[in-house]
């Protein structure tokens with residue numbers, strides 16, 4: 367049965383196309399910098415927003431129906447999966463991502479939930495084969511159920527810790543069974559509401575213990591993909607331990623998990639941490655932990671995680687610039703952790719939103735290459751640090767300069783007499799010329 371009736375398969379028609387159901391910039395098979403756009407961008411559909419979220423907010427009920435015409439949870443899960451693969455086919459998206467509870471509703475007990483997961487993951491496996499789709503990453507929803515009110519692996523209640531590990535064990539098993547290329551940890555409730563009731567050190571020790579157990583188990587059952595932590599500073603908790611890229615790095619290094627993990631950077635989470643998306647990607651790139659992206663965007667006037675589809679070309683260009691400089695995606699990709707606005711409630715809106723997001727990243731990829739080929743930005747940065755290539759700078763760079771030598775050098779100088787301009791405004795103009803010229 368066709369679920370998205372009347373919506374055609376979306377194809378590239380070029381930038382002058384006025385057909386809303388066409389790509390203007392995403393031309394999957396076009397080669398840019400030695401790889402096709404499809405290979406560069408590795409787009410993924412997020413099951414939770416696209417297939418599950420009905421537009422509920424704090425002030426009102428859902429505006430779109432995601433029941434898929436079924437009441438029985440397993441039947442509904444199958445109908446939802448059928449629709450998901452139709453959507454991916456029509457949008458020409460190769461990958462998807464899910465939480466365990468997205469693909470089938472949780473049962474009364476862990477056993478019942480696991481049995482449902484067995485049925486639906488087998489069903490999805492067949493669909494993947496039939497439609498030639500792949501799993502970018504799987505994860506476990508350890509935040510929605512009320513048992514996680516005080517956290518999951520960071521709960522003060524050891525029974526909750528045990529339940530968390532058991533739930534994640536199953537999520538890892540189905541991720542492996544479906545050939546998932548990654549497994550994500552997003553600590554939705556791993557944080558605190560007040561330090562007055564919180565043993566922060568113990569909670570973080572426990573979170574690390576959970577991760578170590580999961581990594582070891584996943585490797586033991588043949589998982590070859592990447593583990594990711596997805597940083598987010600707050601929401602739902604007041605403070606989340608995976609605050610931002612730099613905080614995650616410190617955590618991973620403290621617990622000896624840094625060799626096992628990369629980061630899954632989400633644009634809206636970066637802005638919640640008062641960083642740019644580019645900053646979070648740069649921290650990951652510079653520290654060799656760039657892994658994957660949750661592509662979305664916040665609203666500059668709203669202080670919460672609005673998860674909008676990304677349409678800002680400035681942001682997507684600078685994001686793709688970082689991705690290219692990081693060597694591109696290996697196991698990761700661009701997962702649209704994004705939802706249509708509550709007022710964009712029709713089936714057509716979902717397609718139009720994905721088209722807008724895919725086109726925004728496709729154009730960002732094109733512009734990022736132009737920026738790199740243009741060379742002015744890279745050259746400027748290279749020149750800006752050129753004092754480290756010769757003389758005293760070279761000695762600082764290669765580590766041979768001693769503290770006494772630097773003192774003698776500075777005394778001889780008397781004072782610093784030369785400094786060059788940072789030229790920020792000029793560089794912003796260069797970016798504008800590349801984007802809009």
Ligand code: XUL
Pocket residue numbers: 414465505550552596598632660671703
């Ligand atoms: C929540 C969020 C999650 C993770 C996966 O803000 O981004 O959906 O991506 O758990």
Ligand code: CO
Pocket residue numbers: 552596632660703
């Ligand atoms: Co996310």
